[in-house]
Each structure stands twice: as structure tokens, then as C-alpha cells.
Amino acid sequence: MKKNYLFVLILTTFWSLNSLDYAMAATGLSEAEQMILNKLEAGVEIDGEMSYLSVSYLNQAENELIKNEIDITVEQAGAIIKKIDEVLAVISGMSLVDITNLQGSEAAFQLLTLIDEAAKEIDYEVSIDISDRSVNIRNPEGDTVFVASNGINQTGAHSIPRLEMGLLFLWLLIICCAASVVVIMITGKEKQELQRWQMNNKGIGMNHEK
Amino acid sequence: MKNKLIRIMAYVYMPLLFVLVGYSFIYYTAAPGIRLWGATLEMVLSDEVTDYHPELKTIYNPESKKNELTVQEEKSTFGIGTVYQQENRADAVSAEVAIDIIEIQIPEMGTHYAMLSCDRINLEVPVYWGDTMEILNAGVGQFMGSFLPGFERSILMSAHNTTFFKPLELVQIGDVIACSTNYGEYEYCVDQVEIISAEEAERKLDDMLSLREEKLILYTCYPFHSYVGNKDKRLFVYANKRSGPRVEY
Numbered sequence: 001m002k003k004n005y006l007f008v009l010i011l012t013t014f015w016s017l018n019s020l021d022y023a024m025a026a027t028g029l030s031e032a033e034q035m036i037l038n039k040l041e042a043g044v045e046i047d048g049e050m051s052y053l054s055v056s057y058l059n060q061a062e063n064e065l066i067k068n069e070i071d072i073t074v075e076q077a078g079a080i081i082k083k084i085d086e087v088l089a090v091i092s093g094m095s096l097v098d099i100t101n102l103q104g105s106e107a108a109f110q111l112l113t114l115i116d117e118a119a120k121e122i123d124y125e126v127s128i129d130i131s132d133r134s135v136n137i138r139n140p141e142g143d144t145v146f147v148a149s150n151g152i153n154q155t156g157a158h159s160i161p162r163l164e165m166g167l168l169f170l171w172l173l174i175i176c177c178a179a180s181v182v183v184i185m186i187t188g189k190e191k192q193e194l195q196r197w198q199m200n201n202k203g204i205g206m207n208h209e210k
Numbered sequence: 211m212k213n214k215l216i217r218i219m220a221y222v223y224m225p226l227l228f229v230l231v232g233y234s235f236i237y238y239t240a241a242p243g244i245r246l247w248g249a250t251l252e253m254v255l256s257d258e259v260t261d262y263h264p265e266l267k268t269i270y271n272p273e274s275k276k277n278e279l280t281v282q283e284e285k286s287t288f289g290i291g292t293v294y295q296q297e298n299r300a301d302a303v304s305a306e307v308a309i310d311i312i313e314i315q316i317p318e319m320g321t322h323y324a325m326l327s328c329d330r331i332n333l334e335v336p337v338y339w340g341d342t343m344e345i346l347n348a349g350v351g352q353f354m355g356s357f358l359p360g361f362e363r364s365i366l367m368s369a370h371n372t373t374f375f376k377p378l379e380l381v382q383i384g385d386v387i388a389c390s391t392n393y394g395e396y397e398y399c400v401d402q403v404e405i406i407s408a409e410e411a412e413r414k415l416d417d418m419l420s421l422r423e424e425k426l427i428l429y430t431c432y433p434f435h436s437y438v439g440n441k442d443k444r445l446f447v448y449a450n451k452r453s454g455p456r457v458e459y
Contacts, residue, residue, distance in 0.1 A: 028310075028311040028312075028458070028459030029459050054355075054416065055355065055415075055416040055419040055420045056353070056355025056356075056415065056416070056419055057355065059354075059355040059356060059357065059363075059419055060354050060355050063316065063354065063357065066311060066316070066459050067316050068311065068312055068316075141318075143318035143319055144318075144319040144320075144340070145318075145319070146354075147319075147340070147342075147354060150412065151353055151355060151366070151412065151415040151419075152368075152408050152411045152412050152415065152429070152444065153341055153343075153346065153351070153368050154408075154431065154441070155346065155368050155369060155370050155371055155375070155429070155430045155431040155441075155444075156370070156371060156372075156431035156436075156441040167239050167242060168242060168243075170239065171239070171240070171243065
């Protein structure tokens, strides 16, 4: 529930970050970058209740901001925070029910379209992985810098996908059938030859008796 | 005339259609087998080591810090695990030493950046940034919502219980887990091992990731000796930082 609006929030941050020219690279997390993180951390009030950005999303934002290649000035941070506020205003105008049902809704599609258009302008790419419905953000170099998905993985035994398992079974059946047909044909021929030979021998025997 | 033409053309497009449909069917149904045979043939005929994960890259250089350190192995006074004592040279790293973030290359997703090891349980595995299924097939994956070693925050790593994290079934409190990176050697001492459901783990995730102290958290599916079906339990190993340089940012 929280994740839906929060990923919008983080997307906006990434969009805002890249829409501004990078200054010469400075190290780590500057005060300006910290201001952005503080803003993200603050949360938003929805239906009278405070909702906060998932820590995993916040940490991913921090991991991106601390990169040496990214350096944001106070003015730039101010602009970014303003944009975050705009997104927050939109989200806070929605009800908790709207946000809960955001996935697959028209509102979500509209938001995604807008974000995607914004991202394309600054060479960031927003994509949705259909297999697990996770939202990914790639930087201009094509590296994934943000993944909105479950934190805890399925780390059990490798399982063969059902389709491949089914096809494998089908192939085994086909091979078995083909092998059976070949065996039947061979044994059938042998039987026929045996019968013919027996018939011939009988015939010879009968002739002898005569 | 028109009908005749259509009838003649049928001799062209119908076989074409059948060939296309037939080949598509054969290709899609035989694809798993073709891939398997192709990979086997490649393995047999190739004179190079096959790269099964071309999308993954590495920035890990085992020689980068090893040259600066002399590692002496000593038995722990508790008799559990192994303690590595590092004899540092003047410029070598230690728990008190801080590294400026400018010296660190923060990895991109799918990058092998460290090695995780624990001698007592025979664990020695590569660590990748990110934890997609592809990464988990190649080694240990670090959740991108956690931090790199040295950042004094939580480090969340996972791997399959049948391969890279199978040795975790033998882990005990007191074991020392080493994490070797390009910018320093880190050691963590196991202080807690717990088995919880995946749902509970999801609920606890925010708490785990919001720690303001350095903690290595490893997890894998549980139980270990069940190879069929999805597992709904996870084994979590928590380890506190013992040594390693702090990253300043």
C-alpha cells in the first residue's frame, strides 16, 4: 500500500536528480543530498495517518546519492524537494483505499505514464518486470539503481519451471511412443518372418511325408 | 481466372504456413533440450572456461588489499570458529581506520565486489550487488536496500540453501565470517541464529535495514534437506562487526 505512493516519490527524486546538471563530483553525501533524504524520510499524511517510505527504498536512494558521480547543490536540492512536495500533495489528496487499489488502476497507469515520460527526458528508464511486477529504474548507462520488489527472496532448491517440466514430460512420452512403435514394427516383422519360415518348413515337411 | 490463381497460390502459402507453424512448434517445444545439448557441446568443445552469467561483471580484485596485509591464523580462545588477526603495515586498514568514500567504487547491480568466507563451515562465496534470481544462481546476492561493508549500517545478503549458503546449516554462535573487498578486510562475529517464516522476515525487514550499527545479516531458505517445492521458512544469521575500516561519507 505504502509502496505504491512511495515508489512514485522515489521516481520523482531520481527524475529530479537527473534533470539538474551535475556539478563536479564531490564525495559521499552532501548536506543538500541529506536534505533530500530527510524529506523522503518525513512521510506523508493520508486519511489522517502518517505513511512512511519503506526503509529499503530510502536506503536505495541513499546508496545512489552517496555515489561520487552525483553531487547536488543546495539550490538543486531545493528544487528537488519542491517536486517531492508536489507529488506528496497529489498523494495526500488520495484516500487510503485509492492507494491500496493503485496497482493496475487507471490512476497508476497515468502516474506511470507521466513518470516514464519524465524519465525518458533525462535518459533514466523506468520499467516494470512482468514476472514479479517489480518496478526498476535504470541510469543512463543502463545499470539498475532501484528495484521496488520484495526484500526477502525465495532461496530454496532450484525448481524447473512448470512449462519446461511439462514439455520435458511430453518429449519423454513422444520418445517412448516412437521407441514402442519401432520395437513393435521390428518384432512384428520378425514374427511375420518366423511364421513364414514355419509355414515353409511345414510345407516341406508335408511334402516329405507325402 | 481469379479462383484458379487462388487455388494455385494455395500450393505456395499453405506449405509455407505449415512449415512455419511446424518449425515454430518444434523450436518452442524442443528449446529446453536444444539449450541443454548446446551447452553440453559448448562445454565439451570449448577451449575456454564457459561464462554462464555474461550479464554479471566483477570489480573484485583479491590482490588489491591482500598485498598490504599479512594474515595470521589463530585459534579462537573460545574454541569456536577461527579468528584472523591482521598484522597491519603502516598504511593497512583496521577497525579504527577510516576510508574516504572517494576511494571506493560503489558497485552497480550484478557486480561481483567481495568474497564472503568462514573457514570453520567451509564457506567461500562471491558476493554480488543486487539479489535477483540470476545473481543468486551465480553467488551470494546483497540486497540493494542495505549497505556495503564499512558503512556502519546493516548488510543483508542471501543465497540458495542448496548451493552457496548450504554451509550455513553448520553455522554456530561465535563463528567469524570474513568479507573481503577491494577497500578492506572485514570480520563479523555471529551472535544470533534464528529460523522465522518468510512473512515474519518481511515484517522485520524495515527494522533490520534501519539499524545504525554495522551488522551482517545472512539468510537462506529452511529446511536444508528438502529439495522440492517452495520453502516458507528462512534461516537468519546475524553477525556483529569485529574489524574492518569505516567508510566516511
